Amino acid sequence: MSAILVQIPGLFTTVQDLGREGFGPIGVSASGAADPVSLRIGNRLVGNPQGAAGLEMTLVGGAFAFEQAAVIAVTGADFGPSLDGIPVAMWTSIEIHKGQTVTLGPSRSGARAYLCIQGGIDVEPFLGSASTHVLSGLGGFEGRPLRRGDRLELGAADSLFHKGLLSPKVLESLQPRKLIRVTGGPQSDWFPNSSWKTLCESTFRVAEQSNRMGIRLEGPAIPLDPSREMITEGVSLGAIQVPPSGQPIILFVEQQTTGGYPKIANVISADLHSVGQLRPRDAIRFERIEMSEARSLLIHQEELMASKELFQE
């Protein structure tokens, strides 16, 4: 069976697919790629089903030696990918010869880069998904970020596939945003107008302690009505919760499934992949839109992902 060898693991590299849905009743969140749009496109560029498992690198990439010939694609943020030291393009299918090494360096833009390989990374699924759930040490490769010397097996490759390149127009329209659009959250009406004003008219900075569980933001405190008592309830992906400090936290892919802080707003589905590309110290702003608009934006994004014009031969 063909495999890749981890020569340099990178800062925080995990096996991810599109996550496991349906296990909220036992406290297991969906997990999955922080930027699923990039993973899906990368998989399609190598002829995989769009939910195949790839490598998600964070801020600093790694080096991976191929024991066999393969087809790969590098998507997501630009970590300066190279093949045996020679720079290679992103968002396109690349043929790799046996013994070659793919290396990604520090991020030049965005937080996460994806390495997708024809056949996908073959790990034992946990609750139906290859995603690593780091907090519980479950899923992915031994439930943890990769280390030097790890050997990852690859799935069987589909020989019938066409090399492609993502259309520059599509790439442009899927660019991660720094103006994140939100709808109301379940406790929106607990917050006075001044809270909404603070949320939508201030600039927030992504804190260093941000990770796949949550993006902590630093900025002006969001006023909160202290008389309200919250009962722990289920929390949705992208919920913007406001703890007593007033510094908001965006609950992210490896989120806790329930929480006890009120949620003023929720990131729209179409902008979740942008959240996955936020780096510590990035400055972001929020814009509130209607639920119907959030839905239209997602439908538009999915139409784009399904369109014939997505790839150029």
Place this chain on the structure above:
Amino acid sequence: MRQEKMRHAAAGAAQFRAASDQSLLISFGQHITLDSHQRVLKLLHLLQAEPIEGLRNLHPAYCSLLIKFDPLRLDHDQVQSRLVPYLARLGKTPLPAPQQVEIPVCYGGEFGPNLSEVAAMHGMTPAQAVELHSSPIYIVYFLGFAPGFAYLGGLPEALASPRLETPRAKVPQGSVGIGGNQTGVYPFATPGGWRLIGRTPVAMFRRQQDPMNLLQIGDHVRFRPISKEEFAEFSSR
């Protein structure tokens, strides 16, 4: 704009709120009661037994259920109208029979570094605190936060203790803690702010078993004090 997320339903006392563009929150009142818990449990079981097409995930809690759906197939109104017949059946739906689960706990010492302080807070000896903690039958209200983490109802008021001011970066797996009026077992070594009074050698989340979680929603739980020797014996099994 406010109206879009406030969705008062005719079906019982259930209240619907849009939580995000792909989720809907159903609440049964604003208080933790056995009645609201049982309605959450019944609705969860009905939805698991007779799934609605397009629903992706369910997040039960004390008196609410968060429903995640595929926003490309359904919108909030459609989810709500599909739920109405389910809600109408709750009164006639029997509760699933609860398991009776005994969890052995070695209290105090290195396993329960906050036991003495919790006891002192309430003017009792550590032994009295252990006796009080291990006497009631607790009900599993829901699993949440982390895989297999059970929120238990029924902690004697005399043991309610504030959370630590600075949460621990890593709580050892199996730790039994008290946070406010809640008690529970940490299934994994995770960060946590509860005061630790003991530890169980029993795994709360077993990857190789079906079901993976030891405790199910609605289960009845009792803690049984064990010695350090019994703990060691359990762990070596």
